[in-house]
Amino acid sequence: MNALYVLLLAVLVNIPIALYAILKKSLRIPDGLLAAAIMGILLFMANWFYWAAVIIFFASSSLLTRYKEKNRIKQEAMEYAEKGGTRDAFQVFANGGIAMLAAIYVIINQGIWKGSLTDPIAIGAITSVATVTADTWATEIGVLSRKQPVWILNPFKKVPRGTSGGISLRGIGATALGSSLIAFSYFFAATLETKNYQKILIITIIILIGGIFGSLVDSFLGAIIQAQYECPVCKKITEKKVHLKCGGTITKHVKGLKIINNDIVNVIAALIPSIIVYFFTKYVYYPY
Numbered sequence: 001m002n003a004l005y006v007l008l009l010a011v012l013v014n015i016p017i018a019l020y021a022i023l024k025k026s027l028r029i030p031d032g033l034l035a036a037a038i039m040g041i042l043l044f045m046a047n048w049f050y051w052a053a054v055i056i057f058f059a060s061s062s063l064l065t066r067y068k069e070k071n072r073i074k075q076e077a078m079e080y081a082e083k084g085g086t087r088d089a090f091q092v093f094a095n096g097g098i099a100m101l102a103a104i105y106v107i108i109n110q111g112i113w114k115g116s117l118t119d120p121i122a123i124g125a126i127t128s129v130a131t132v133t134a135d136t137w138a139t140e141i142g143v144l145s146r147k148q149p150v151w152i153l154n155p156f157k158k159v160p161r162g163t164s165g166g167i168s169l170r171g172i173g174a175t176a177l178g179s180s181l182i183a184f185s186y187f188f189a190a191t192l193e194t195k196n197y198q199k200i201l202i203i204t205i206i207i208l209i210g211g212i213f214g215s216l217v218d219s220f221l222g223a224i225i226q227a228q229y230e231c232p233v234c235k236k237i238t239e240k241k242v243h244l245k246c247g248g249t250i251t252k253h254v255k256g257l258k259i260i261n262n263d264i265v266n267v268i269a270a271l272i273p274s275i276i277v278y279f280f281t282k283y284v285y286y287p288y
C-alpha cells in the first residue's frame, strides 16, 4: 500500500482516540498527548495490529480505572499508587514505548505495512503490550481482592492493598485475563495474515505466558527496587513524594532506589519478557 495513504489513515484513526483522551483527561497536554500521537502514528504505520493492541490496552485500562472507582477499598489502595489518571509523556512511553521501538525498526527495515505479525520482532512487541495490560488489570482488579494481598517475596507476610510487590489470587487471575485479551486479539489479527492456525496458536500461547511472566517481574521489581516513601504525618507507605491527603506533606524515602519509580519498573518489566520472547522465537524455537 502507498506510504502516504497509510500515513493519512494513521492520522485519521488516531484523531477520535486523541479526542476521547482529551475529553476524559487521560493524557496530559501537551506532552502526553503529543507522545501518544507520535506513538499512535508509528505503531499504525508498522502494522495495524501494533496500533490495535495498544488501543485495546488503553481502552481496557480506561474502563477498568473507572470500574468501582468509588469503592472505598479501591480508593484507599490507589492512594498508595503514584500515578493519577492523567498520563504524561513518560507514562505513555512506559506502556507503549517498547512496541513503538519495534514499530520504528519494522518501518525502517521491512517497510510500511510490510512487517509480518509472525515475525519474532512482532511477537516481542505484542508481548510487551500483553505485559502492561496484564499488569494494569492486576492493579485495577486485584486491589479489590477480598483477602489482603501477600508480599511476593514472602507469601506469609500480608501487605496493604495497592502495595507494589503485593499479590493476590484475584490479581493473578486478572493478570491472566489481561494477558489473554492481548494474546487472543493477536490470534484473530494473525488469522487475517496466515491460515496456519497451529503456528499462530503456539505464538498466542507464547505471548500469553510472556505477559503473565512480565506482570510477575513487575511485582518482583516493585518489591525489591522501586522507591517507596513514608508520610511523616500519617505513617502511610506510598509511591508518592508528597502526600496530598496530609496537606501536601513531603514524604520520606524509606525503601528501594530513589531513581526507580513505578514507570521505570513498568518499562523494565515489559522489556524483559519481550527480549526473552524475541530471542526465544528467533533462535531457540519457532513454530512452523
Ligand SMILES: [Zn+2]
Pocket (backbone or CB within 6 Å): 231, 232, 233, 234, 235, 236, 243, 245, 246, 249
Ligand atoms: Zn499522610
